[in-house]
Amino acid sequence: MNRTRIFAAALMATSMLTTPTAHATGASTTTFMCVTDSMDGGKTTAVAPEAAASLKQRTRSYEGPCAxxxxxxxxxxxxxxxxxxxxxxxxxxxxxxxxxxxxxxxxxxxxxxxxxxxxxxxxxxxxxxxxxxxxxxxxxxxxxxxxxxxxxxxxxxxxxxxxxxxxxxxxxxxxxxxxxxxxxxxxxxxxxxxxxxxxxxxxxxxxxxxxxxxxxxxxxxxxxxxxxxxxxxxxxxxxxxxxxxxxxxxxxxxxxxxxxxxxxxxxxxxxxxxxxxxxxxxxxxxxxxxxxxxxxxxxxxxxxxxxxxxxxxxxxxxxxxxxxxxxxxxxx
Structure with missing residues (x-):
């Protein structure tokens, strides 16, 4: 799978797991990330931990608001x-x-x-x-x-x-x-x-x-x-x-x-x-x-x-x- 398809799949998984206004509730937690596959741009989104780890490994996404x-x-x-x-x-x-x-x-x-x-x-x-x-x-x-x-x-x-x-x-x-x-x-x-x-x-x-x-x-x-x-x-x-x-x-x-x-x-x-x-x-x-x-x-x-x-x-x-x-x- 090429990098673009990996990014699209990870982003789709993120959208299903969380919403941009999600926060920690009970045992479940979310992390705000800048979801992107370029050095600039992106969208600040709240994601589940498993999605965050995948995005950081496979795309150029990073923790926190977009920079x-x-x-x-x-x-x-x-x-x-x-x-x-x-x-x-x-x-x-x-x-x-x-x-x-x-x-x-x-x-x-x-x-x-x-x-x-x-x-x-x-x-x-x-x-x-x-x-x-x-x-x-x-x-x-x-x-x-x-x-x-x-x-x-x-x-x-x-x-x-x-x-x-x-x-x-x-x-x-x-x-x-x-x-x-x-x-x-x-x-x-x-x-x-x-x-x-x-x-x-x-x-x-x-x-x-x-x-x-x-x-x-x-x-x-x-x-x-x-x-x-x-x-x-x-x-x-x-x-x-x-x-x-x-x-x-x-x-x-x-x-x-x-x-x-x-x-x-x-x-x-x-x-x-x-x-x-x-x-x-x-x-x-x-x-x-x-x-x-x-x-x-x-x-x-x-x-x-x-x-x-x-x-x-x-x-x-x-x-x-x-x-x-x-x-x-x-x-x-």
């Missing part, structure tokens, strides 16, 4: 795109990045793309390994103009970085991995963070701004400011030294960081190794969602995520990294 996607950018031998999903009531369901499995092949092997460098030792040349930062970066606008992105969504844009040799901290994060920075402030704020001789190749005045103390109510639980992780063209990095396994003798696989700038939170950041994605596609790692530690209060009102999710979908042959389970924070 709006940003334009594709090249990554390795494939591509990546940002996306947003919005509930019927206008609240955010997910914001994330999706990239094709072939994007894991053909990736660069040098330390970085040399976009952000500074002659720290003054010898007249830029050492790619020690005087440049940022890996290979892909700024991604969110599809906010489509009308499908929720008002008040905390994320304003996404900066995806691939680090072929990892980065500091030495012995922890120095393995090939991706950083997904969901910035809470406009791109102009990040673009103004200069390179220089302090911290991780950051301008010394900007280092002072990046490491300015975040008031206790707004500091995420369990996170520490290590100061030396302030980086040019990026901001400071706050690390979960309480709960992250890589800080307790385990190898780094995936973790969640926050960014700091001028006494406020700057970004939310899942960091995930290339090996973890490879394991997802091979079936040796499982799709999953993981908790995001929260501050006691949010300085700025908006919708903030309580989970980050990492998935591989067989039918789409792609990966997603998303922020989900949003709640509305009133702000200070």
């Amino acid at each position: 709006a996607f940003g334009p594709a950018q090249d990554l390795g031998n494939g591509n990546l795109r940002s996306y947003t999903q919005t509930n019927q009531d206008g609240t955010p369901y997910a914001v994330g990045v999706t990239f094709t499995r072939d994007a894991l092949a053909g990736l660069p092997t040098d330390m970085n793309d040399r976009h952000h460098c500074y002659d720290v030792n003054g010898d007249g040349r830029m050492d790619q390994d020690t005087e440049c930062v940022g890996g290979y970066e892909h700024p991604l606008a969110l599809p906010l103009a489509t009308g499908t992105a929720a008002p008040g969504l905390s994320s304003q844009w996404v900066l995806t970085n691939y680090n072929p040799k990892g980065h500091g901290m030495a012995g922890i994060y120095d393995v090939p991995h991706f950083d997904f920075h969901f910035y809470l402030k406009p791109k102009s704020v990040r673009d103004a963070i200069r390179t220089g001789p302090c911290g991780l190749v950051i301008n010394c005045d900007d280092y002072a701004t990046a490491t300015k103390e975040i008031p206790a109510p707004y500091m995420p639980a369990g996170y520490m400011d290590h100061k030396e992780a302030a980086e040019g063209a990026m901001g400071n990095h706050l690390m979960d030294t309480d709960d992250s396994p890589e800080w307790h003798g385990q190898p780094f696989t995936h973790t969640f960081m926050y960014g700091g700038w001028d006494g406020d939170l700057l970004f939310e950041e899942p960091m995930i190794t290339r090996a973890w994605f490879t394991g997802l596609a091979a079936g040796t790692n499982a799709n999953g969602c993981f908790p995001v530690n929260q501050p006691a209060a949010w300085k700025n009102a908006g919708f903030y995520p309580r989970q980050y999710c990492i998935t591989y979908e067989q039918g789409r042959d792609d990966f997603t990294v998303s922020l989900r389970d949003f709640f509305s924070a009133p702000g200070a």
